[in-house]
Amino acid sequence: xxxxxxxxxxxxxxxxxxxxxxxxxxxxxxxxxxxxxxxxxxxxxxxxxxxxxxxxxxxxxxxxxxxxxxxxxxxxxxxxxxxxxxxxxxxxxxxxxxxxxxxxxxxxxxxxxxxxxxxxxxxxxxxxxxxxxxxxxxxxxxxxxxxxxxxxxx
Amino acid sequence: xxxxxxxxxxxxxxxxxxxxxxxxxxxxxxxxxxxxxxxxxxxxxxxxxxxxxxxxxxxxxxxxxxxxxxxxxxxxxxxxxxxxxxxxxxxxxxxxxxxxxxxxxxxxxxxxxxxxxxxxxxxxxxxxxxxxxxxxxxxxxx
Numbered sequence: 001x002x003x004x005x006x007x008x009x010x011x012x013x014x015x016x017x018x019x020x021x022x023x024x025x026x027x028x029x030x031x032x033x034x035x036x037x038x039x040x041x042x043x044x045x046x047x048x049x050x051x052x053x054x055x056x057x058x059x060x061x062x063x064x065x066x067x068x069x070x071x072x073x074x075x076x077x078x079x080x081x082x083x084x085x086x087x088x089x090x091x092x093x094x095x096x097x098x099x100x101x102x103x104x105x106x107x108x109x110x111x112x113x114x115x116x117x118x119x120x121x122x123x124x125x126x127x128x129x130x131x132x133x134x135x136x137x138x139x140x141x142x143x144x145x146x147x148x149x150x151x152x153x154x
Numbered sequence: 155x156x157x158x159x160x161x162x163x164x165x166x167x168x169x170x171x172x173x174x175x176x177x178x179x180x181x182x183x184x185x186x187x188x189x190x191x192x193x194x195x196x197x198x199x200x201x202x203x204x205x206x207x208x209x210x211x212x213x214x215x216x217x218x219x220x221x222x223x224x225x226x227x228x229x230x231x232x233x234x235x236x237x238x239x240x241x242x243x244x245x246x247x248x249x250x251x252x253x254x255x256x257x258x259x260x261x262x263x264x265x266x267x268x269x270x271x272x273x274x275x276x277x278x279x280x281x282x283x284x285x286x287x288x289x290x291x292x293x294x295x296x
Binding site for chain 1 (some may be wrong): 187196199200215218233234235237238239241243245247252254258263267269270271272273276278294
């Protein structure tokens with residue numbers, strides 16, 4: 001399969017979640033795991049994911065560290081998160097649509113990015129808050145799906 | 155939920171004091187972890203929280219807990235961390251609702267979340283002491 005093919009709505013996407021509890025990428029509350037939005041932080045504001053079908057549906061092959069866990073989210077659910085808005089003086093100056101695009105690398109043909117179109121702009125603070133909303137929504141989707149591969153923090 | 159109506163005010167105050175002290179200890183432990191973070195602590199270029207941010211955040215979180223507990227509510231200890239920009243974050247999860255605090259050196263904001271849709275199920279605003287109790291009541295759907 002061509003790793004540059006568009007990501008279909010029904011595709012599963014793997015995301016690494018750091019396994020150590022003190023890193024706060026997940027917590028356990030009332031016996032259930034809640035994925036924290038920090039698990040979707042990315043300094044370029046484009047969280048990386050792996051396309052499950054290009055990983056032969058083997059989540060272990062997507063692990064970046066042996067203590068990490070893997071969560072799965074559907075590309076269609078990511079696109080349905082809604083529009084992230086940039087506001088200036090309470091007026092909406094840009095609507096950012098959420099998308100998932102292929103970004104294969106030599107080392108990882110399954111690599112893809114969660115992006116917004118157009119890219120975030122304006123002040124750092126506004127970009128921070130807009131991206132945080134996206135992170136929160138992604139974490140909620142991951143929490144609903146649960147672990148595809150549980151972390152091994154020890 | 156509200157603490158049950160005990161016979162004596164004194165007993166109620168003792169429970170509240172105990173709860174408050176226990177939580178402040180748990181929160182201090184979480185802040186100890188944050189104070190040891192350095193730049194790129196997560197391998198994703200995250201900033202470390204500054205000393206000023208940590209002090210400001212501790213003050214706000216303690217004040218919010220005091221406000222909620224002194225009004226007769228039980229208040230879970232939030233999940234505290236720092237984000238990629240070095241802001242301190244505190245989150246409470248209650249069923250479908252989430253309340254996030256985001257605290258920098260001089261400013262603080264809250265995020266109310268009740269679903270995954272950014273347009274219709276999330277709200278952001280500046281955090282002020284007047285918000286503490288209404289936000290808690292919203293979180294527990296009272």
